[in-house]
Amino acid sequence: MATYSTNEFKGGLKVMLDGDPCSILENEFVKPGKGQAFSRVKLRNLITGRVWDRTFKSGESLEGADVLELDMEYLYSDGDMWHFMRTDGSFEQYAVDKKAIGDVEKWLKEQVVYTVTLWNDNAIAVSPPNFIELEVVETDPGLKGDTAQGGSKPATLSSGAVVRVPLFINEGEVLKVDTRNGEYVSRA
Amino acid sequence: MTTDWRPSASIETLRERARLLARVRAFFAERDVLEVETPMLGHGGSTDPHLASLSLEATTPAGRERLWLQTSPEFHMKRLLAAGSGPVFQLARSFRDGEVGRRHNLEFTMLEWYRPGDTLDELIAETQALIRYVLGRDPGPCRQCRYRELFRTQVGLDPFTASLTTLCQAAERETGMDLHDAERDACLDALMAFAIEPHLGQEGLEVVVDYPASQAALARKHRDPEDGEVVAARFEVYWQGVELANGYDELTDAEEQAARFVEDNRERQRLGRGEVDADVRLLAALEAGMPSGSGVALGMDRLIQLALGKASVAEVMAFATPRC
Numbered sequence: 117m118a119t120y121s122t123n124e125f126k127g128g129l130k131v132m133l134d135g136d137p138c139s140i141l142e143n144e145f146v147k148p149g150k151g152q153a154f155s156r157v158k159l160r161n162l163i164t165g166r167v168w169d170r171t172f173k174s175g176e177s178l179e180g181a182d183v184l185e186l187d188m189e190y191l192y193s194d195g196d197m198w199h200f201m202r203t204d205g206s207f208e209q210y211a212v213d214k215k216a217i218g219d220v221e222k223w224l225k226e227q228v229v230y231t232v233t234l235w236n237d238n239a240i241a242v243s244p245p246n247f248i249e250l251e252v253v254e255t256d257p258g259l260k261g262d263t264a265q266g267g268s269k270p271a272t273l274s275s276g277a278v279v280r281v282p283l284f285i286n287e288g289e290v291l292k293v294d295t296r297n298g299e300y301v302s303r304a
Numbered sequence: 305m306t307t308d309w310r311p312s313a314s315i316e317t318l319r320e321r322a323r324l325l326a327r328v329r330a331f332f333a334e335r336d337v338l339e340v341e342t343p344m345l346g347h348g349g350s351t352d353p354h355l356a357s358l359s360l361e362a363t364t365p366a367g368r369e370r371l372w373l374q375t376s377p378e379f380h381m382k383r384l385l386a387a388g389s390g391p392v393f394q395l396a397r398s399f400r401d402g403e404v405g406r407r408h409n410l411e412f413t414m415l416e417w418y419r420p421g422d423t424l425d426e427l428i429a430e431t432q433a434l435i436r437y438v439l440g441r442d443p444g445p446c447r448q449c450r451y452r453e454l455f456r457t458q459v460g461l462d463p464f465t466a467s468l469t470t471l472c473q474a475a476e477r478e479t480g481m482d483l484h485d486a487e488r489d490a491c492l493d494a495l496m497a498f499a500i501e502p503h504l505g506q507e508g509l510e511v512v513v514d515y516p517a518s519q520a521a522l523a524r525k526h527r528d529p530e531d532g533e534v535v536a537a538r539f540e541v542y543w544q545g546v547e548l549a550n551g552y553d554e555l556t557d558a559e560e561q562a563a564r565f566v567e568d569n570r571e572r573q574r575l576g577r578g579e580v581d582a583d584v585r586l587l588a589a590l591e592a593g594m595p596s597g598s599g600v601a602l603g604m605d606r607l608i609q610l611a612l613g614k615a616s617v618a619e620v621m622a623f624a625t626p627r628c
Contacts, residue, residue: 123402144405144406145402145403145404145405145408146405146497146498147354147403147408147497148493148496148497148501148547149496149501149512149540149547149550150352150354150519150521150540150550151354151489151492151493151496151519152354152489152490152493152494153354153402153403154479154481154493154494154497154498169480170480171479171480171481171494171498172481173481173483173486173490173494174402175575
């Protein structure tokens with residue numbers, strides 16, 4: 117794997133740090149009045165999802181991480197693992213474990229395309245599309261209340277996620293939801 | 305459709321910028337300091353090991369030549385001083401490769417001026433007066449602090465006498481960096497950048513003086529009469545945690561200047577940074593005789609940024625590097 121020097125650090129670059137693959141989020145150039153320059157770098161640990169703040173001397177380098185982000189369609193779960201299939205025509209399947217699925221479990225829907233992060237050909241993370249359409253499987257009966265009041269109630273979606281929805285939404289309706297903040301967007 | 309064709313500063317900010325630049329010119333006009341324009345390209349570049357110069361090839365009457373984009377207008381302005389210009393100032397576009405960030409831009413506007421015959425203290429006073437004049441208000445009380453005192457009070461160590469191990473450990477503690485193979489100046493720079501600078505100038509202007517001799521750059525060195533340490537006759541001005549200006553009691557000795565160029569290039573080689581052509585015409589000018597005096601360079605974009613309360617220099621530039 118190639119190594120990357122601080123002046124090649126930019127958002128999205130995948131590097132190895134303390135044995136874990138990380139994605140660079142931000143690289144801030146810092147320099148005292150005169151003298152040595154430094155890079156203050158924000159990285160997301162792709163295994164734990166945690167954000168790290170690290171400082172490097174300008175010119176220091178990190179090893180690149182063999183990380184691929186691929187589009188894959190969600191197929192099914194066998195209880196232990198979640199199975200995805202590449203959409204590039206290879207039909208290659210990957211099994212994802214609970215740790216890698218994490219919170220995304222509640223946004224899973226068959227045939228929807230997710231981004232699966234592979235490190236050394238193992239799935240380590242899954243991210244859902246920003247917006248997803250899911251059916252309401254459980255919510256209190258629709259109220260013909262004053263919608264201008266903007267009241268809301270919880271609704272359980274087919275994937276298991278619970279989101280706040282307007283009072284007029286009924287069971288069986290399909291909703292468009294923003295997976296980044298878990299907020300209701302509109303009826304689909 | 306992409307929107308990054310748009311300026312990185314608002315048109316209103318650019319109007320404010322023009323007004324502040326006009327005040328700079330008014331300040332120097334009142335004081336009879338001559339405005340000059342010197343080349344952005346030179347046959348010599350800055351040999352400073354920690355500056356990355358950009359260069360290009362140009363066709364000149366001498367054929368194809370490598371020319372260096374200036375990292376500051378210093379060398380050309382000193383040649384004017386040696387030619388008898390008297391006090392001069394310049395708002396000069398300067399270039400430093402790789403320097404892009406909240407407080408940096410690949411090309412930026414340096415306000416640089418020289419006062420032949422003036423002491424460093426006189427120039428410190430004038431720098432404060434300029435900042436006050438440009439702002440049109442008082443930035444708060446001005447404090448002056450020696451580099452040594454700053455380290456003693458802020459990080460609890462003596463930058464001149466502490467062992468390398470002590471410096472490395474303190475710098476590692478403050479920054480989380482691996483500095484086990486770092487040298488003194490790298491540790492001092494790390495402490496300065498992360499543990500000290502952010503706290504400087506929070507109540508008003510803060511001037512730091514008496515830098516270690518190893519950080520003299522183009523300043524004279526002298527032995528401090530109080531504690532006997534050799535220090536660089538340099539100052540830096542901070543405001544709101546931002547370094548605004550860097551001034552020197554200018555080195556006028558051609559021989560020492562030549563030695564520092566050689567030393568710089570040796571250090572550049574050691575760091576794998578490639579040599580920079582030294583400015584032989586500057587050396588010839590010093591040989592011919594440059595009057596003693598002081599000079600200072602002020603990051604104009606930073607001053608404008610702070611004056612207008614913006615978060616980055618990009619917000620006060622028409623098109624910052626990412627959009628250029």
